[in-house]
Amino acid sequence: MKLFVAAISLAVLAGCATKPEQKAGAGAASGASSASSASGASVATPKSADANARELARKRIGSIEPAVYFDFDKFDIKPQFHNTVSAYGNYLAVVKEAKILVEGNADERGTVEYNLALGQKRAEAVSIALQAIGANADNIEAISNGEEKPRNRGKSDAAYAENRRADLIVR
Numbered sequence: 001m002k003l004f005v006a007a008i009s010l011a012v013l014a015g016c017a018t019k020p021e022q023k024a025g026a027g028a029a030s031g032a033s034s035a036s037s038a039s040g041a042s043v044a045t046p047k048s049a050d051a052n053a054r055e056l057a058r059k060r061i062g063s064i065e066p067a068v069y070f071d072f073d074k075f076d077i078k079p080q081f082h083n084t085v086s087a088y089g090n091y092l093a094v095v096k097e098a099k100i101l102v103e104g105n106a107d108e109r110g111t112v113e114y115n116l117a118l119g120q121k122r123a124e125a126v127s128i129a130l131q132a133i134g135a136n137a138d139n140i141e142a143i144s145n146g147e148e149k150p151r152n153r154g155k156s157d158a159a160y161a162e163n164r165r166a167d168l169i170v171r
Contacts, residue, residue: 057091066168075121089133101169104144107160119144126166
């Protein structure tokens with residue numbers, strides 16, 4: 001788990017390490033706040049930088065599926081879903097008032113009690129990963145649906161795989 005947290009943290013830092021430069025006068029022309037530097041070039045103020053970061057975070061979560069899928073009987077987050085967790089964690093870190101509901105789900109195999117517990121572990125694993133990126137724990141609610149909200153009602157391995165997930169719902 002520590003390795004996962006470190007990997008997510010590095011991915012977020014790498015994604016935030018460079019920012020596009022604003023052209024001189026571009027902020028003023030578009031109505032955004034700007035301040036003049038000693039060289040006379042326009043630089044973004046914290047307010048416009050914050051608005052840009054919020055917009056980028058919104059676009060990023062809008063471009064990915066809001067779900068993390070799990071292997072059978074597992075609740076560890078697979079590497080292919082680190083981008084999803086990173087995007088939502090960054091969104092929560094930037095948009096401080098945002099709240100996210102993480103709904104853990106399981107396929108129909110297993111007892112009702114077992115599936116509720118597994119769904120909760122999946123939701124909590126995603127919640128912990130979001131917090132590792134910088135999200136405030138008070139803005140995340142992790143619940144379990146167990147097997148009660150299947151995405152696919154089929155009886156195949158592919159159908160079961162669709163149901164083993166944690167959904168991220170922005171509220």
